Amino acid sequence: MLKLPVDFTFNQSNLQDFLECPRRFYLGHVRRLLWPNREMSSESANQRRLQLGKTFHHLAQQKALGIADEKIQRQVATQSLEIQSWWQTFSEWWENSVNRDLNGDRYAETILTTGLSGSRLVAKYDLLVIHPEGDVTIFDWKTVTHPIPTKYLSQHVQSRVYPFVFSRAYAALLSGRKIAPEQVTMVYWFTADPFHPQRLTYHSRQYEVDEDYLIHLLTDILQRTDKDFPLTTNEKHCAHCVYRTYCDRRVSDKDEENRLDENDNPPLVFPEDWEQVSEINY
Amino acid sequence: MQNLSARQNELIQLPIHSIIFLEGVAGTGKTTAAVGRLLTLIQQGIPAQQIFILVPQRTLAQPYREVTNDPDLPPGGAVTILTIGGLARRLVELFWPEIAESAGFHYPEVPPTFLTLETAQYFMAKLVRPLLEKGYFASLSLDPNRLYSQILDNLNKAAIIGIPYTEIGGRLKSAWNGSPGQLRVYDDVQECASLFRQFCFEHNLLDFSLQIDLFLTHLLPNPMVKAALNQQYRHLIADNLEEDIPVTHEFIRQWLPHLESALLIYDLGGGYRVFLGADPTSAYSLKDRCSQKIQFDASFIHDDPQRNLLEMMNCSLNDILPPSPTSELRTRLQTISQRFYPQMLDLVTKRICTLINEEGISPQEIVVLAPYLNDSLRFSLTNRLERAGIPVRSHRPSRALREEAVIRTMLNLAVLAHPQWLERVPLNKADLAASFFLTLDGLDLIRAQLLANSVYFEQNKKGKLAPFEKIAPSIQERITYRIGEKYERLRTWITEYASQPAQELELFFIRIFDEILTTPGFRFYQNERAGELVANLVESVQKFRWSIPPSLPLGAAESGLEYIQMLQEGVIAAQYLRSWEREASEAVFLAPAYTFLLANRAVDVQIWLDIGSSGWYERLFQPLTHPYVLSRNWENGKVWTAEDEQRVSQQNLSRIVLGLLRRCRRMVWIGFSELGESGFEQRGLLLRAIQRTLEIINQEQSNG
Structure with a gap:
């Protein structure tokens, strides 16, 4: 039986790590091994993207809190052109959506959690909107370079974890009011395609399927021993892995270039590790 | 929750809408009751995200963190657990556009640098x-x-x-x-x-x-911040208030009328963090703001003899007539006495072995405490215990990176790759030899020195390493061609790097680690300890660089050099949390006394060392500041006298000794050597108090 750190909780990010490479999950979340890697450098494309994403999420949270647009706009004007452009389209989309998707009580950067398979599963939501008629929209801001087609999104573990956790833990926000999974919609909003957010509707059957899936997944992880976390056989997952030199899965610069050209196969990895929930921030 | 006392249950079951002040000495079950209260709130339907837990330092949050991670808790939101510093930072970040201009920052539209x-x-x-x-x-x-x-x-x-x-x-x-x-x-x-x-x-x-200043003067009065706090949080649990700062108490005082419930917890006899600004007096004044006042008196830790020991020590410390010692007291306070310090440490080790192997006490139930835990004591005792097969962990909160050989090696390689830095950061052959030894697998120290002597010439200040082929053949043979090949790989990489425009220092460290030092043939290959240290170094460089505001631009090479100089001069200690944090807790614990007191736990056996030291009660020599004068309790204009100094020393000693005894279930051993660690005869207030207590116990025993 696996011994996890006392403050460990499951979330979409560490589950995705396990699905891509059990070894990465083990090294990163069980052993918490620190290992220098290129992704740490602020000159790496991913790190830069991560910083941009953080800034964008921060601004979106300020907007949801009700800080005046002109004050946020003054901050945006000092940021990179990329942020300025994202913010402009985001603001336009927000204006257009105020009376529709954004109509209702809004909860920014909200954490919900549920017990599952003897552990806790946690989801951190960019924005939750509880509409007046009782329906709920989960928004997730994505700052990846290309929008991801629905068929890929629906397979991603985040698309299972977020509506599932919400369907279990919603009472925390709704003061005991009941909602059915059918009333939950998950919306991925892409800076790369702001006016065509991807919508995933949820339903009771999917909730049951997700529950089975997540119970199996968590049980599988928890029942393993330290030796049962093999390296992935799909070496593409190693390209951005922090442990690639530790595991001797070195990627040459040429491999890296080739990989970046593969636009026909959008990555399912969201390099947005701020979504990893830190339960206690000091 | 199991084994709760009637008093604890009474507190837990108080109506939800209660504003409670709970006080009691350490070991009376206050935090356990507060955790029970937290669970009850959640189980009674209070949304967890409406609960705010405030602690003075993160270690004190552990019991709350554990319970909120319990898989059996109902689904819901997440409890917020913060220190006042964490809350201030979070609010400043979020509401910066609201306050920056009025606070007087020159670039209010630019996010701040923390x-x-x-x-x-x-x-x-x-x-x-x-x-x-x-x-x-x-x-x-x-x-x-x-x-x-x-x-x-x-x-x-x-x-x-x-x-x-x-x-x-x-x-x-x-x-x-x-x-x-x-x-x-x-x-x-x-x-x-x-x-x-x-x-x-x-x-x-x-x-x-400045974060705290902004919190108090700009954030708390701001209506938007007030509304956000009041809407989000309805219930407060504030633990160890006596260790917190007056701003925290002021914040709670202002917030209480807006809350549906509050549980404020005060440890009588605490206030160990006075040097850091803790103010027990200000904390206690919150009691008047609470409608329910509860005191826990019964200790979960002490039996009668242990309580008797505490009373005896209290009397010895404060010159009060002591009570009669109980017959068992002799076994509760014992000495390990030797003339010289190392012999005393030998006996302490032996005693710990006996406690574990013969008396069946678990290693984690033993702590060894001293006023300060210096490297020498830590090493001496850890070494002895490890040799005796006793698991041990020591606690010094952090360690400076530059003390690590791996880090010195990385810094030396950085200087070689930036030869223009040599003028300001010299590199000598001995350092270079150590770096070769630590990186080239299979190289011993003697040949490392030989290699350094043969390829590096300090006096030319160019920092260039000579190719292996330029070394005399007889020396090449002694170093071996196998090592020569590895050396060449390292040298070529550095030479190529140095010929390009400088990159950010963190990228240099990552690249040389990634491309050379972790490849087979080099000692960092799958070396987890080296990986951890270099990752800490990279993080430290990044934090340093990110702290340089856009209004003070520094180029890559300049900021790299600045960092290395600051690190070497000790301005930046680049302290990092040591891996003890992840070590198993089933071990004897070596710690400074204050650290143990703030860990909020009790043990069966305590062993006190260096009892002759004035470090148990005297404040540090700080000629530029004064923790008691810069305090709300000091009347402005009053002169600080020698009597004041003596009074606070006495208070500190009482507080620390009684605090330790309240966290001890079975016995205290005193490790005493006539000559202290540095060879001087031992004296001091604690030594005298212990001698007085022992005399009374011995006298009573001989009379009996």
Whole structure:
């Protein structure tokens, strides 16, 4: 039986790590091994993207809190052109959506959690909107370079974890009011395609399927021993892995270039590790 | 929850809408009851995200963190657990556009840069160094890094008691009654503190003091912030209030009327963090604001003899007539006595072995405590215990990176790759040899020295390494061609790197680690310890670079050199949390006494060392600051006298000794050597108090 750190909780990010490479999950979340890697450098494309994403999420949270647009706009004007452009389209989309998707009580950067398979599963939501008629929209801001087609999104573990956790833990926000999974919609909003957010509707059957899936997944992880976390056989997952030199899965610069050209196969990895929930921030 | 007392259950079951002040000495089950109350709130349907838990330092949050991670808790939101510093930072980040302009920052539209203690010290050094050259602080003989940190400490103290930073110098001066030369020093302190604060406003830099200042003067009065806090949180649990700062107490005082429930917990006899600004008096004043006042008296830790020991020590410390010792007391306070320190440590080790192997006490139920845990004591005792097969962990909160050989190696390689730095950061052959030894697998120290002597010539200051082929064939043979090949790979990589425009220092470290040092044939290959240290170094470099505001641009090479110089001079200690954090807890624990007190746990056996040291009660020598004068409890204008000093020393000693005894279930062993660690005869207030107690116990025993 696996011994996890006392403050460990499951979330979409560490589950995705396990699905891509059990070894990465083990090294990163069980052993918490620190290992220098290129992704740490602020000159790496991913790190830069991560910083941009953080800034964008921060601004979106300020907007949801009700800080005046002109004050946020003054901050945006000092940021990179990329942020300025994202913010402009985001603001336009927000204006257009105020009376529709954004109509209702809004909860920014909200954490919900549920017990599952003897552990806790946690989801951190960019924005939750509880509409007046009782329906709920989960928004997730994505700052990846290309929008991801629905068929890929629906397979991603985040698309299972977020509506599932919400369907279990919603009472925390709704003061005991009941909602059915059918009333939950998950919306991925892409800076790369702001006016065509991807919508995933949820339903009771999917909730049951997700529950089975997540119970199996968590049980599988928890029942393993330290030796049962093999390296992935799909070496593409190693390209951005922090442990690639530790595991001797070195990627040459040429491999890296080739990989970046593969636009026909959008990555399912969201390099947005701020979504990893830190339960206690000091 | 199991095994709760009737008093604890009574507290837990109080109506939800209660404002409670809970007090009691350590070991009476206050935190356990508070955790029970938290669970009850959640189980009764209070949304977890409406509950705010406030603690003075993160270690004290552990019981709450564990319970909120319990898989059996109902689904819902997440409890917020923060320190006041964490809350201030979070609010400043979020509401920066609301407050930056009115607070007076020069670039309100640009996000602020949060400074760590180290990066604050870096900027303080930048500002104060030129003044030192002009003769500021000339009368003092003090390490510059301590000087910078004490000026920062003054700013922090002013912020946490809520006085303007411009009053620091005046307050210190008005309490001074020594030589007039010191008054000039306090003027210099004030000037430097003001200069630093002004610099922070000019460049959007936020050290701890300014975050706290903003929290108190701009965030709390802001209607939007108030509304956000009041909407989000309806229930407060604040633990160890006596260890928290006056700003926290002020915040709670203002917030209480808006909350549906509150549980404020006060540890009678606590207040160990006075040096850091903790104010038990201010904490206790919150009691009047609470409608329910509860005191826990019964200790879960002490039996009668242990209680008797505590009373005896209290009397010895405060010159009060002691009660009669119980017959068992002799076994509760015992000495391990030797003439010399190392012999005493041998006996302490032997005693720990007996306790574990013969008396069946679990290793984690034993702590070894001293006022300070220096490297020598830590090494000596750890080494002895490990040799005896006893699991041991030591606690020093952090360790400076530059003390690690792996890090020195990385710094040396960085200098080689940036030869223009050699003028300011010299590299000698011995350091280079150590670096070769630590990186080239299969190389011994003698051949490492030989290699360094053969390829590096300090005097030319060009930093170039000679190719292996240029070494005399006889030396090549001694070093071996296998090592030569590895050396060439390293040399070629560095030479190529040096021929390109400089990259950010963190990228240099990552690249050389990634491309050379972790490949087969090099010693960092799958070396987890080296990986951890280099990752810490990279993070430290990044934090340093990110603390440089856009208004003070520095190029890659300049910021890299600046970092290395600061690290070597000790301005930036680049301290990192040691892996003890992840070590198993089933081990004997070596710690400074204050650290143990703040871990909030009791053990069966305590072993006290260095009881002759004045470190148990005297405050640190800090000529630029004063924790008691820069306090809300000090009357401005009053002079600090030798009697005051003696009074607080006595208070500190009582507080620490009684605090330790309240956290001890079965016995205290005193490790005593006639000559202390540095060879001097031992004396001191604690030694005298223990001798008095032992005399009474022995006398009683011989009479009986």
